[in-house]
Structures are given as structure tokens and as C-alpha cells.
Amino acid sequence: MTSRFWGFTLPLVALLVLAACAPQQLGGTVSFIGVWGGDELASFEAMVAPFEEDTGIDVQFEGTRDLNAILTTRVEAGNPPDVAGLPGPGQLQEFAAAGALVPLDGVLDMNAVRAQYGQSWIDLGSYNGQLYGIFIKAAVKSLVWYNPKAFTAAGYTIPTTWDELIALSDQIVADGGTPWCVGLESGEASGWPATDWIEDIMLRTAGPQVYDQWISHEISWTDPAIVRAWELFGQIAANEDYLFGGTTGVLSTNFGESPLPMFSDPPGCYLHRQASFITSFFLEGNPDLVAGEDYAFFGFPSIDAQWGTPALGAADLVGMFNDTPQARALINYLATAPAQQIWVERGGALSPNKNVSLDAYPDDISRGSAQLLVGAEVFRFDASDLMPAAVNEAFWKGTLDYVGGTDLNTVLANIEAVAQEAYGS
8 A cells, every 4th residue: 555644364355245246456546535644544554455455456545634625625626536534424415515426325235334334324424315425433522531540549530420520620630630631733623622522512511402403503603502512611621720731732732642641650631531532542652551451431421411421423434536446446345344343453443334343342441432332322423524614614713712712702703604604594
């Protein structure tokens, strides 16, 4: 595989279980643009290695942190990649509406797709009744990470409600420590980790129906339900006493590096809210960490009891921009359980394919994440990923402005102005 930016082999005929046929030694290339770098890119390369060996197709990967802008520019210029990791279901719908994506109904065996993927995953990858994207890895986001050894040494207990979470944070401050590590820097996508906080809070304070109305802009960004979610987020993310490095550090620290002070001695912080994929960043900085001993998670706690503890999640999906035999073969391969299991076994990813066994997960932490994802009574996809790209980006930026001290009413009014234009209302 050739790549830019930052196993095992099974016969392809056994892997392409979704394909009508399994082409052998096609040769040629597939151009692929995605967001992955570091360990994630290494896992993607490991996943496609059997495909490359069995087909003779070279997957030429190009990585970028500004995926939506690059794809939009390439599509408008008439030079899209053959296959791409898409920024989210919202962007998938925009590309599909513009006629830029190839429908996958005639590429994949849809009976096999329906047997291996839940209907919610199919719906999220569809536009106007046709499938345009297939999800290849997933993450559950409603997790708070901590260092069990540090917790035990300090005598702290796991909170089960928001009030208990705030009380624990206050206790850590009183003990001379810092409760939270938060990092919002992510290149052109800086701010996205903060949107996850707000989405989890919205589900727990306004409930799933209002959450859905928020996504479709049936309520204004200045609605009291949205204001309250941001204010609760600010209780932690705008509180200098709670934050490792203060708000300045939060704004300048990369999301993947931000949790690492949890593992210093003494701990630089005790808590970090992030999705299940963050474990790969833990290990990149500290390869000797042991799951369950050095790091563990508890579910993001309830706030209003009536809404319980819903699960917020996200996933990476791929779509096809150029209909070539090589691109068809790759899409078919990536949709399979054996392909996704390669990434699962390496850690840092969950699979949306129901045929991937829980035994494939490398430790109890990842198995627990997978069970939380599939077992939640209420599950919702990351809201910002379902919004139009312009609103998503305004949401990202708004969180940075808010943490940086901008008045909340001003922040939300700015996002609302963008939303009105984007939704045509």
C-alpha cells in the first residue's frame, strides 16, 4: 500500500461475502482519501493488506485533517478520489444530492448488508432510499476515562449523576489536584471534542426527541434547551480550576495528547471525557499501559433522571466517487466482518458489523465499549456529523469561542445565523 500523511491473509473469495462475485488479481489502483493518521492509519493499512495481496490492487491513501474541504474542492474540480472516508452522514447526503457519489445498492449484495448491519446503520448511510455509504468502524462517545490506580490511591469513587460528577471535581480541587484534561485542538476541525460534550448533555437534559429536532433545525440554536446544555458544558470546560492547563491549554492542546497527564505521577488530571477510540492514543504515548489497571471508563452520568444514560456514538463511513472495478472490490471488502475484525483486534475501534465477535476485541475495556454501544436503550449518532457542513463547522468554532470567553448568547446567535442559511429557513 502506498500512502501519504501522516495480520493475516485470508483468501479474498472468503472475505468478499457481500459481493456478487470475487474478482481475483484485478491489478490497478484505488485512490482513497481519509482522515486517519498515526495508529489509525497503521490499522487501516493492516486492514487492506490482505485485499491488496489477493487482488493485486494498490490502495493509494492520501490523508488530510481537512477532509470535507478537500473532498468538496476535488468534487467541484471534477477530480474526486475513487473512494473516500466521508466526514459524516450529513456530508454524505450533500454529496449524494449533488450526484457525486455512486449508489452502492448495485455494488453490494443488499440482502447480505441487511443481515450484517442494523437498520439504523443502513439508514444513516442512505439518501432518498438508496445506500451511498457503508460504515467500517464505530466508536461510542459517552465515556469518561480515569486511572483506576490514581482513583484508588486518592479514595475517589465513580459518580453516577452529574451532581456527583461536579462534587467529585470539587473534591479533587480541594485536595490540590486538577479534575479534568480536555483538548479541543484538531487542526481545521478544532472544536469537535467539545461538540460531543454538548451532545451528550443534550440527550440527558432534553431527551432524544428534542435532540432530533435540534439536528433538523426544528428548534433554534437560541432555544432554552440548547442554552442549558452549553451552560452545563461550561461548568467544566470554562472553569479554570477544573482544567489541566486552564482554558488556554484546552484550546491549544491536541485532543489525542490531552489525556496523557492522567498517567503521570502525580496525576496531572483524573478525568477525561472521550470516545472509545481514545485508547489508541493512550497507548501511543504510553505503550506499557494495561487496560483495566491503568485506564478504565464509566458511562457519562445521567443529568435529568427521566432521560437516563443514553449512548452517543459516531462511526467512519466510506463512499465511492468513481465506479471502477477496483473501487467496487474495495468497497465490498471493507464492508465485511473479516476486514473490520482486523482493525478491531488491533484496538481503538468498534465494528458496526454484527458478525464481528466480541471475542475479537483485545481487552475487557473494548468489549465493554462494544456492549455499551449495542446495548443502550437510547442510541443517537453524533449530532454535528448529521448537520450540514457549514453548521457543523460553525458549531466547532462556537465551542472554541465560548471556552475562550465569548458571551454564550453571541455564540449561539452566530451559529443560528449560519443554520438559517444552511437549512434554508
